[in-house]
Amino acid sequence: MRHSLSIRQIQLWRFAIYIIFALPGFAISSWVSRTPAIRDSLGATTSEMGLIILGMSIGSIIGLTCASHLIAHKGGRFVMVAGLLISAVGLLGVGMGGTLLTSSISVFVGLAVFGFGQGICDVAMNVEGTEVERAANKSLLTGFHAAFSVGTFLGAMAGTAAIKAGISVTVHLAFAMVIILLFTIYVYRLVPAGTGKETGGNAMEPPMSIKERMAIWKERRTVLVGIIVLGMAFAEGSANDWLPLVMVDGYKVTPAMGSFAFSIFVAAMTICRAVGGMLLDRFGRVVVLRASALFAIIGLLIVIFGRSYEFAIVGVVLWGFGAACGFPVGLSAAGDDPRGVAARVGAVSTVGYLAFLVGPPVLGLIGESIGLLRALIFILITVMVAGLLSQAARPIEQASRES
Structure with missing residues (x-):
């Protein structure tokens, strides 16, 4: 169609x-x-x-x-x-x-x-x-x-x-x-009707049953892509909720300077997402995901261990670049197979949005004990795991050729 x-x-x-x-x-x-x-x-x-x-x-x-x-x-x-x-x-x-x-x-x-x-x-x-x-x-x-x-x-x-x-x-x-x-x-x-609809399909490709859609959660590739999205969405969501306070508490700056740091983060993410499509078409998902993880890791390390607010802002920019593409690239990978696209994208979306909803409160609880700045180490670990698993996001056709 x-x-x-x-x-x-x-x-x-x-x-x-x-x-x-x-x-x-x-x-x-x-x-x-x-x-x-x-x-x-x-x-x-x-x-x-x-x-x-x-x-x-x-x-x-x-x-x-x-x-x-x-x-x-x-x-x-x-x-x-x-x-x-x-x-x-x-x-x-x-x-x-x-x-x-x-x-x-x-x-x-x-x-x-x-x-x-x-x-x-x-x-x-x-x-x-x-x-x-x-x-x-x-x-x-x-x-x-x-x-x-x-x-x-x-x-x-x-x-x-x-x-x-x-x-x-x-x-x-x-x-x-x-x-x-x-x-x-x-x-x-302007949107075609029926995208993702799996009822009334032809006999050659029957619609997925509820049981089959639930089984999506057990697929190895879907699980690995979900973990990638979990780590990168956590890096994004935690900044959205905590970055101003991280800067205020960690670097003893004014609330206005903390808000400025968050504005810089959002701007970096938006710019990177705007050019992300061109980068993906040229270098592919795996390279972009690995580079994203590397940028986020370097940025987080600078924010965690930086000695000055100005240097930390450089880390915020790199953190924003790194967190920008992980979520959408993971969703794109989840949608490779037209059959079951709604179930797979739904599963990965759910994992990503749960990271947005649940991750920041968890970070707050950790920060209560060790401080918000040191709590960012937890994000650092999840981003490293996402980077290590980035190979799972290869297009299905490419993965089939290489196996």
């Missing part, structure tokens, strides 16, 4: 997926930008706010675990659109619960709905991304993930502008919901 698409249709499909990747990033940063106001409105303590935010993690995990089954039955386009619509409704629920109702339970439920929508959309858009790569015969997933980073940046800027303009949380998040809905309605028609 994919080969019947014209070049123009593939280009439009690719454009739509760029937009769709940007929307979840925009939604997340819209919520994050208003967390201080919601906390103050609820009168919640730090620990209470942590429990409220747990709603998003619970919803995300449920969404991630059932996404591949939904895609297999409904197709990627349906699940992406449903996920974006659900997350938009959840976002509005968070705004209303946080300021109009001032109810912690309402915010918790809103975040759970938001997280569920984000979870199923995350898997579906990565499945679509691997299919666009196959149709276009180009490495595109790193660019799609760069679009997610751009969406996050735009959402953060919009949130900052809303705060400065004195716009209420409810109005701001309602506006964000409208933006998400309008873009979703605009681009969904």
Whole structure:
């Protein structure tokens, strides 16, 4: 079916997926930008706010675990659109619960709905991304993930502008919901229906049963690719949550300087993801993954053992370069086999997003005992393991020729 698409249709499909990747990033940063106001409105303590935010993690995990089954039955386009619509409704629920109702339970439920929508959309858009790569015969997933980073940046800027303009949380998040809905309605028609759908296949290639999809988790290659993604996603997610505090506590700098370091990290990641497709097409996955691991290792070592803030910033840049491509490259590798693509990409996505959700709190517990700066050694170890296993991400055809 994919080969019947014209070049123009593939280009439009690719454009739509760029937009769709940007929307979840925009939604997340819209919520994050208003967390201080919601906390103050609820009168919640730090620990209470942590429990409220747990709603998003619970919803995300449920969404991630059932996404591949939904895609297999409904197709990627349906699940992406449903996920974006659900997350938009959840976002509005968070705004209303946080300021109009001032109810912690309402915010918790809103975040759970938001997280569920984000979870199923995350898997579906990565499945679509691997299919666009196959149709276009180009490495595109790193660019799609760069679009997610751009969406996050735009959402953060919009949130900052809303705060400065004195716009209420409810109005701001309602506006964000409208933006998400309008873009979703605009681009969904550009996405072919049925990507990843495995029901109603022909007799020569019957659809995978639920048992077969669950068996994906036992495949050696899928497990190894999942470990690669786990290590690299942990390196990215931990920086997102802890880098400002790492710099403030470890180098005794001001919060503004800590935030600047995080901005540098995000910029380095975005730049590397923007050119990642060209690097992959020229050097291949294994070389890019090994170079990514090496950059991340050198960067982490500089941050951990650097003697000055300025030198540590060099490490932050290298850390950002190293963490940029691991997740999307792993997802691309998971999507090599068209049969079961939703299950494999879903499995690897789940591992990666769990690293985002679970890894940073674990790092915080370790940092409580030995300090955040020394706790980064734990990330260093996981990145080293990812680098050592990078050979598992070879394209299936290449691995078959070499075996």
